[in-house]
Amino acid sequence: MSRTVDQNMSTTRFLAEGQKLQCVCCDAGIFTNDGFCPSCQAPTSLSKSVAERGTASGFISVLGASGAGKTVYLGMLLDMLTKGTSQLKGLPNNSLSVAVQEQTISALENRQFPEKTPNDIDQWKWLHCELNVMKRRKCFFDIISPDFAGEAISYELEHPGTFPVVDKVIRKSEGIVFLIDSLQIRDSGRDEDFFAMKLATYINNAHARTGRFGSKKAKIRVAIVLTKCDSCNEAVEDPTAFANANMPGFTKYLERNFAAFNFFSASVVGASATLVDRLGRVEQIPFHVSPRGIVEPIEWLIS
């Protein structure tokens, strides 16, 4: 199609469909009346919010397999940042972010974990908040973090291009929080090790660098967070040793290919129990909210 026809069509769409702006994930041109970016399917409202703020913003990806705890982590993180810590304070920038926090805190207050995140991109929640680093003068910036469905990450690893938004966000990320279920590491053999290696390979490919003497280690910082540590004391005592002992392939890969990574342990509840109802549904019941190790990975990423 000729450039003249393209320009006429864009003009027509502009007049009919509103202001044009840039997708925050893939940089494609979108219109404010579009619900989602046609290229990567990120919500237009997020791109509009970022454009309106006009401040520097960066992605921090929270990645992990299905059931690793991404939704709980993001919701609790925003809740703690809203209250503020000695080093960080955060404020949500739009209703999408508050939805993440609300979903998690409401569920935990009702003695439940949040529902499984659907595979449908248009149902994902996106964290977009302003971060204030307390010990640095006038240090404000926005962070954006989507609450990915675990299956979306798995599908993208197996068939790159299935969920382009995953690829775009990881490429734009300035830090990665990599969640791994500590109970699965301890109890389910090498499955978590293999998945973690696949994801680490994917991240490395997205951030690969080459120097004069061949490939160099990826500069992106990776915080590996072992979740659900309320039920796995071994991961609390020494997360690095726990990972080295149970995920040897993954830790070796990190040492070889990433310049900066660190292990953390985290939990959101003090204790939990397993409930089985008459239909055979098995449910983990959180007893009380007692977050540990939630903010420390973020503090390390931005330090």
Add this chain to the structure above:
Amino acid sequence: MYVDQAIFASARGTQGSGYQLVSRSRGIDDSTATMLRDWGPSQGALLTRDVDSEAISYYTLGTDRIVVSRTIYGGPEYSQRGELEVFTRSIVANRKLLEAYDNNPWWLAKTVLTLGYFRLMRHSEPWMTEVDLPTRSLLGVRSAPRARIAEEPLSQALQSLQLNRPVALIGNIDVEHAMPQLMKCLGSPQRTQITFTTGMVPSVRRPFQLHLFPNASATLNSRLIKLGISPINF
């Protein structure tokens, strides 16, 4: 006539955890399996939390294969979050099969349902047998196409579909009455091209042209508009 089938549900297995194609017949190759997975509904895909909710869907895979499926709530979801899994059983067939059903995918879906091939079943085995379908519909009767529909909402929906615009019918709908009416008014080739679902939440990854929703809600309407689907109240 033997056709392929597949189950999309939630499981923890050697291929990974979460919603995936847990079982399929041998005629479904990896490429078809990937397309089925892209259309596969996961948690929250059914419109209501009623344990008896169901959605009948029809869509095409490329130019030569069609899929009819039924989505219901199955057993407990594997990840111990207290929910029921969303279970989808699909029949995958060559487009030529539809000719034996007067190019009417609703008749094909109802025949499969009547024969019990959409029932909930255990999905512990990765491979399934093929399904034997009759060479003609058990339920529908061929009749001359109708030019118009009496009910105004259905008429509006028909006009949108004929202009290739996605549409959603919302309200107190009798699906068993509405779908045959719409199929009767669409021309034979167009019937095979109109993808539809009854009771599944709209999503950008499942671009159905016709949605039927028995209940309305403000969030549903706003989502439909964001996805460019015209809502028509019943």
